Amino acid sequence: MTTQILKNFSGLHNILIEPFLRIFTGPNKAEEINKLMKAIVTPLVALGIFLLLWSAGASQIKTSLGAVPGPSQVWEQAVNLLDEHKEERQKEAAFYERQEKRNAKKLAANPDATVKIRSYTGKPTYIDQIWTSIYTVMTGFLIASLIAIPVGILCGLSPLIYTALNPLIQIFKPVSPLAWLPIVMMIVSAVYVSDDPMFDKSYLNSAITVTLCCLWPTIINTTVGVNSIDKDLINVSKVLRLTWLTKVFKIVIPSSIPMMFAGLRVSLGIGWMVLIAAEMLAQNPGLGKFVWDEFQNGSSNSLARIMVAVFTIGLVGFLLDRLMLMLQKSISWDKSAVIR
Amino acid sequence: MDSYLELSHVTIDFPTPNGPFRALDKIKLSIDQGEFISLIGHSGCGKSTVLNIIAGLHQATEGGVILNGKEVSEPGPDRAVVFQNHSLLPWMTAYENVELAVKQVFKGKKKKEEMKEWIEHNLELVHMSHAMDKRPDELSGGMKQRVGIARALSMEPKVMLMDEPFGALDALTRAHMQDSLMEIQTELNNTVIMITHDVDEAVLLSDRIVMMTNGPAATIGEILKVDLERPRDRLALAEVPEYNHYRAEVVRFLHERYKNPESEQETDSGSNSETATASAEKPATQNKQENEEDTPVLYAVND
Ligand SMILES: Nc1ncnc2c1ncn2[C@@H]1O[C@H](COP(=O)(O)OP(=O)(O)OP(=O)(O)O)[C@@H](O)[C@H]1O
Ligand SMILES: [Mg+2]
Numbered sequence: 001m002t003t004q005i006l007k008n009f010s011g012l013h014n015i016l017i018e019p020f021l022r023i024f025t026g027p028n029k030a031e032e033i034n035k036l037m038k039a040i041v042t043p044l045v046a047l048g049i050f051l052l053l054w055s056a057g058a059s060q061i062k063t064s065l066g067a068v069p070g071p072s073q074v075w076e077q078a079v080n081l082l083d084e085h086k087e088e089r090q091k092e093a094a095f096y097e098r099q100e101k102r103n104a105k106k107l108a109a110n111p112d113a114t115v116k117i118r119s120y121t122g123k124p125t126y127i128d129q130i131w132t133s134i135y136t137v138m139t140g141f142l143i144a145s146l147i148a149i150p151v152g153i154l155c156g157l158s159p160l161i162y163t164a165l166n167p168l169i170q171i172f173k174p175v176s177p178l179a180w181l182p183i184v185m186m187i188v189s190a191v192y193v194s195d196d197p198m199f200d201k202s203y204l205n206s207a208i209t210v211t212l213c214c215l216w217p218t219i220i221n222t223t224v225g226v227n228s229i230d231k232d233l234i235n236v237s238k239v240l241r242l243t244w245l246t247k248v249f250k251i252v253i254p255s256s257i258p259m260m261f262a263g264l265r266v267s268l269g270i271g272w273m274v275l276i277a278a279e280m281l282a283q284n285p286g287l288g289k290f291v292w293d294e295f296q297n298g299s300s301n302s303l304a305r306i307m308v309a310v311f312t313i314g315l316v317g318f319l320l321d322r323l324m325l326m327l328q329k330s331i332s333w334d335k336s337a338v339i340r
Numbered sequence: 341m342d343s344y345l346e347l348s349h350v351t352i353d354f355p356t357p358n359g360p361f362r363a364l365d366k367i368k369l370s371i372d373q374g375e376f377i378s379l380i381g382h383s384g385c386g387k388s389t390v391l392n393i394i395a396g397l398h399q400a401t402e403g404g405v406i407l408n409g410k411e412v413s414e415p416g417p418d419r420a421v422v423f424q425n426h427s428l429l430p431w432m433t434a435y436e437n438v439e440l441a442v443k444q445v446f447k448g449k450k451k452k453e454e455m456k457e458w459i460e461h462n463l464e465l466v467h468m469s470h471a472m473d474k475r476p477d478e479l480s481g482g483m484k485q486r487v488g489i490a491r492a493l494s495m496e497p498k499v500m501l502m503d504e505p506f507g508a509l510d511a512l513t514r515a516h517m518q519d520s521l522m523e524i525q526t527e528l529n530n531t532v533i534m535i536t537h538d539v540d541e542a543v544l545l546s547d548r549i550v551m552m553t554n555g556p557a558a559t560i561g562e563i564l565k566v567d568l569e570r571p572r573d574r575l576a577l578a579e580v581p582e583y584n585h586y587r588a589e590v591v592r593f594l595h596e597r598y599k600n601p602e603s604e605q606e607t608d609s610g611s612n613s614e615t616a617t618a619s620a621e622k623p624a625t626q627n628k629q630e631n632e633e634d635t636p637v638l639y640a641v642n643d
Contacts, residue, residue, distance in 0.1 A: 230427070232423050232425060232427040233427060233429065235395075235397055235415075235421070235423070235427070236421075236423070236427050236429070238396075238397060238414075238415040239395060239397075239415045239416070239417060239419070239420065239421050240417055240440065240441055240444045240445075240495075241415070241416055241417060241444065242440075242444060246444075250429065250432075250440060251429065254429070254431040255430075255431075333430070333431035333475075334430070334431070334477070
């Protein structure tokens, strides 16, 4: 079990730990140290230059909200946002504790008393917004994948279906999420009427918009992957008279996994960008809303906070991509293939 | 005629942008059960096409293939194919590759335990028991080809179709594989049709060698019956005059009467007109490019 996990994480493991190990195990220590220095020092130098240019350039520009913040102000705000989150959590804990105490007292006085626990309704913190966004993008992406992979496989296998769907795919593919959003919002509010809604409408709006933009790269890549299966393998399945399902699961899917994942990764990347835009435009909870609120708020800290969000969005996008990579590595049959 | 496998007037036209391209013209051949047939001819003449038609992967434009009294219309496991490049599924182990075929053919006929035994037995036949659990990328070229043969054998096919099964192997491995194939064929008495570029291989293994004329509209130029006693031993045979005679026959056919289409032009006048049959006209110049794409080399003495 643990070895399995280790294997799955070997991507990170390779990047982070192996160079260090090689110093001790490698045949030429001096060279290994040299290589390691290069691998670490070069990006650090680049980062340093970037920070220098940033802080030098930032102080030159005055906006209506004051000077453009430099790295140190942004760092400060990042710490602030984290502190606010912790504070909010403490308040929440205290809120529940008070309720519990009150209820316990009530029950002690009268065992039959009905007690209620009201939920805490504080403002969502920055960390909450991050989680909302991740949760939403994953939902939209998952729905899109569940539709796009089968459709892509069908398109790849059947020229008829491909000819039928290709024009639709090509037309919908370049549509901006901002154009989808109003339509999605109208349809969701028309169709999703319920007294006790399981999901927030805003959550559905964002997720469906993400879905609509995530579909296309996966469909197209899966189609290409399925289409380019080795003809000999298709002949094998013909000679064996494999049933359609066996063919799909034993031959078609395994051989198109690399292309499928290439599509999925592009989709997830697009989905993440789309989500932020959709949240800004529709005021749906998430990082996009945070950015918009800060912009409207217009305090002297706003720009720095927005920059924190920019870095967060980039980092989360990067981590999501790594996650897909690890998933691909654990699913792919060819462990020796170089996947990046 | 009640031969086991019958090719009657098999003709095929491939659609191309410049109109239909006739690859094969009226191929006639009857094969008995248990016979070992080699197909030999220059590159691009249509050997693979013949095999694919028998396998059912291509449809003949005219004529057809009759196996055991029934016309062949689609691919099926009674005509197992050993592909030129092994065509194992790279994500499955050797065992699983054979298993896929066995499960398909013996579904409902064999119990789970029997299937397992049967898969292992077939891998044993090609001496691959030790590497059952390896995936193709962990196997050498010869081992992959052996698994491919095991997969074909495991289907208990009426006919084994082999498209240059040993073409990609080095000389030593190839000799070893030829010996194993002869052993297996003696034991199981399969009907085998094998494409080869190797004259020695053809003579060593076959009961009959079918020599094809150059395309387009290729047909059977000559059939050579190889009357050498079995079991055959490659070392002993080298001394036998008949063996060398058969060998010379094939080489003469390929190099004199139907020479390599690429060298056709300069030696055209010297070609042997009295042996040219109706279907062996000079290749049209238009098809010259066709043949240039693949290297029209005869691998008579390989490696
Ligand atoms: N699907 C196709 N469409 C059009 N032409 C084809 C097709 N398949 C084969 N041909 C043509 O038919 C001819 C015979 O091809 P084939 O592959 O049978 O040759 P071959 O004898 O097996 O050659 P090699 O020894 O190089 O494998 C060639 O000229 C080829 O260009
Ligand atoms: Mg061929």
